[in-house]
Amino acid sequence: MEKRILLTNDDGVNSDGLWAAYEALLPFGDVLVCAPATQQSAVGRSISIFEPIRASQVMHNGKIAYAVGGTPTDSVIIGLHALNWNPDIVISGINIGENLSFESIMTSGTVGAALEAANQGFHGIAFSLQVQDQGDKFGHSISSPGMFLPVHKVIGEIMTQILKHGFPEGVDVINVNIPSHVRGGYRITRLAEKLFVTGVEERLDPRGRPYYWINGPLIRDAKEGTDVHAIAQGEISVTPITLDCTAYSGTESLRRSLSGILSL
Amino acid sequence: MEKRILLTNDDGVNSDGLWAAYEALLPFGDVLVCAPATQQSAVGRSISIFEPIRASQVMHNGKIAYAVGGTPTDSVIIGLHALNWNPDIVISGINIGENLSFESIMTSGTVGAALEAANQGFHGIAFSLQVQDQGDKFGHSISSPGMFLPVHKVIGEIMTQILKHGFPEGVDVINVNIPSHVRGGYRITRLAEKLFVTGVEERLDPRGRPYYWINGPLIRDAKEGTDVHAIAQGEISVTPITLDCTAYSGTESLRRSLSGILSL
Numbered sequence: 001m002e003k004r005i006l007l008t009n010d011d012g013v014n015s016d017g018l019w020a021a022y023e024a025l026l027p028f029g030d031v032l033v034c035a036p037a038t039q040q041s042a043v044g045r046s047i048s049i050f051e052p053i054r055a056s057q058v059m060h061n062g063k064i065a066y067a068v069g070g071t072p073t074d075s076v077i078i079g080l081h082a083l084n085w086n087p088d089i090v091i092s093g094i095n096i097g098e099n100l101s102f103e104s105i106m107t108s109g110t111v112g113a114a115l116e117a118a119n120q121g122f123h124g125i126a127f128s129l130q131v132q133d134q135g136d137k138f139g140h141s142i143s144s145p146g147m148f149l150p151v152h153k154v155i156g157e158i159m160t161q162i163l164k165h166g167f168p169e170g171v172d173v174i175n176v177n178i179p180s181h182v183r184g185g186y187r188i189t190r191l192a193e194k195l196f197v198t199g200v201e202e203r204l205d206p207r208g209r210p211y212y213w214i215n216g217p218l219i220r221d222a223k224e225g226t227d228v229h230a231i232a233q234g235e236i237s238v239t240p241i242t243l244d245c246t247a248y249s250g251t252e253s254l255r256r257s258l259s260g261i262l263s264l
Numbered sequence: 265m266e267k268r269i270l271l272t273n274d275d276g277v278n279s280d281g282l283w284a285a286y287e288a289l290l291p292f293g294d295v296l297v298c299a300p301a302t303q304q305s306a307v308g309r310s311i312s313i314f315e316p317i318r319a320s321q322v323m324h325n326g327k328i329a330y331a332v333g334g335t336p337t338d339s340v341i342i343g344l345h346a347l348n349w350n351p352d353i354v355i356s357g358i359n360i361g362e363n364l365s366f367e368s369i370m371t372s373g374t375v376g377a378a379l380e381a382a383n384q385g386f387h388g389i390a391f392s393l394q395v396q397d398q399g400d401k402f403g404h405s406i407s408s409p410g411m412f413l414p415v416h417k418v419i420g421e422i423m424t425q426i427l428k429h430g431f432p433e434g435v436d437v438i439n440v441n442i443p444s445h446v447r448g449g450y451r452i453t454r455l456a457e458k459l460f461v462t463g464v465e466e467r468l469d470p471r472g473r474p475y476y477w478i479n480g481p482l483i484r485d486a487k488e489g490t491d492v493h494a495i496a497q498g499e500i501s502v503t504p505i506t507l508d509c510t511a512y513s514g515t516e517s518l519r520r521s522l523s524g525i526l527s528l
Contacts, residue, residue, distance in 0.1 A: 039314075041313065041314065042310060042311045042312070042313045042314070043307070043308075043310045044307075044308040044309045044310050044311075044370065044371075044376070045308045045370040045371050046306060046307045046308050046310050046371065047306045047308075047371050047478060048306070048478060049305065049306045049478055050303075050305065050306070052467070052475040052476060052477050053464075053475065053476045053477070053478065054475050054476075055474075055476065073371070074478070077462060077464060077478055078464065078476060080462075081462065081463050081464040082464050082466065082476050102383055102507040102508060102509070103383060105509045106308065106309040106370060106376070106379060106507075106509075107308075107309050107310065107311050107337070112308070112370070115370060119366055119367060119457070119458060120462055157525050158522070158525070160524075161521060161522050161523070161524050161525055162521055162522075164524070165520060165521040165522075165523065165524075166521060167521065168514050168517035168518040168520070168521045169514060169517045170511055170513045170514030170517055171511045171514035171517065171518055172511065174518065185525070185526070185527040186522060186525050186526050186527070188515060188518055188519055188522070188526070190508075190510040190512070191508060191509060191510045193383070193507070194383060198341060198344075198345065198384055199345050200317075200341060200342065200345040200346050202346065203316070210319075211316040211317065211318050212316060212317045212318075212319065212342060212346050213316055213317070214311060214312060214313055214317065214338070214341055238518065238522065239510060240510065240511035240512075240514040240515055240517075240518045241509050241510065241511055242509055242510070242511035242513075242514070243366040243370075243457070243509075244366060244454075244455060245366070245369045245370075245455060245505050245506055245507075245509060246454040246455045246503060246504065246505065246506070247434055247435045247436065247504035247505055247506035248454070248504075249434045249506075250432050250433060250434030250435035250504040250506070251452060251504055253432035253433040253434055253435065253504075254432040254435055254438065254452055254502065254504045255452055256429060256432070257425060257426055257429040257430060257431065257432045258422070258425050258426075258429075258450060258452070258502065259425070259429065260424075260425050260428070260429075261421050261422070261425055261449075261450050262449070262450050262452070263449040263450070
């Protein structure tokens with residue numbers, strides 16, 4: 001039953017969320033921590049192909065970890081191919097902040113790392129925790145003492161089930177989101193279309209020149225059955241994710257749209 | 265028939281590929297160029313949420329363009345929400361280098377920009393050109409005089425068809441790849457699983473410390489029907505892409521895997 005686990009994230013190797021996941025995973029086997037040296041949120045599945053990558057062994061509260069000078073995807077690649085860890089499963093997180101909807105699958109570094117692992121043939125699970133606060137005055141998230149208790153429980157329960165029944169077929173990554181206040185059980189969901197209404201806020205710098213912040217309110221009317229809706233209900237959202245973004249159901253319509261130039 | 269077009273890319277606003285696309289798109293309407301100020305390859309759908317974004321109006325061979333200090337996704341957001349351009353279609357590219365397989369959809373900035381546009385409700389097409397050379401001694405791609413002729417033809421033909429027959433239903437983004445030497449016609453494809461065998465190359469710096477380059481050979485045995493296979497045959501690959509990465513076919517298997525903790 002002793003499993004080899006690769007643990008990464010996108011908040012960086014010093015994130016309390018990562019180490020909360022580490023504690024939760026220890027009962028299941030041997031955990032190698034290989035994560036970005038610095039905060040890498042919203043980098044999606046970015047990969048460093050133009051720069052070389054450094055990896056350093058660091059200590060965190062007496063535990064060995066590897067800090068990678070790159071993205072979450074880089075960290076997975078370094079763990080698998082430079083440290084030659086051959087895991088039974090790759091866990092990413094726990095991210096401090098929810099990762100929901102079409103948007104998050106392609107922009108979240110947490111999910112990106114799990115997708116990279118899956119694309120290399122490993123089972124991947126991403127864990128994210130909804131947070132309500134905006135951090136301290138420097139923007140660092142404040143970990144309150146009981147904040148990670150539900151995380152510990154959820155990771156333990158999901159790992160137990162997956163190790164008992166097997167990783168689901170036809171699923172590349174399992175995307176788990178835990179509400180900040182759990183008021184329900186586990187819910188298998190589909191991805192919502194969006195989490196935010198995209199917009200920008202224009203500001204003027206001290207010299208009167210404009211700059212922009214990407215910002216926008218949360219979507220309020222998510223459809224039932226979606227991950228965004230489940231989290232709003234206080235349920236733990238579990239979404240099966242595929243790497244295959246081919247729009248099979250649109251193939252015939254595409255064929256008609258291009259009918260004048262297709263030879264077949 | 266005069267259309268409003270937003271043109272972006274990931275190679276940056278000075279890329280010859282972008283301006284080749286610009287020339288090809290001019291007959292179809294009014295083209296706003298809003299693209300990253302610098303090279304942004306392999307950033308996927310990364311989005312700048314921790315940094316403010318600058319945009320500058322620049323001139324390129326007498327034409328106005330907007331240079332965005334951010335990612336391809338940022339450029340789309342700035343074009344739509346800061347420049348308030350309301351396009352009929354968003355074009356990304358032409359990328360110098362092919363964007364194929366599961367890997368490219370989530371790591372390519374070119375495709376990422378088109379996906380961002382689609383997630384905001386706009387039609388998106390990504391164009392990429394396979395290249396064989398590795399650039400000059402500084403790694404800059406060399407644009408040979410006739411290099412973009414097939415690009416011009418392909419963009420023209422696809423735009424003509426889409427404007428005549430409509431953008432296909434059930435498709436969020438059309439991902440078009442053009443081989444460096446076109447030897448066939450258009451082929452509607454599905455995504456291959458991978459383009460590269462992922463690996464790393466360890467080197468030692470002048471002080472004897474290791475660093476890593478992500479590197480690996482191209483996959484040689486792509487399955488028929490995939491984008492990778494079509495390009496290898498010299499065909500122009502056209503792949504319908506969906507934003508919805510929910511693994512619907514894996515939902516029941518996931519339900520069984522989690523049967524011990526699901527209440528429903």
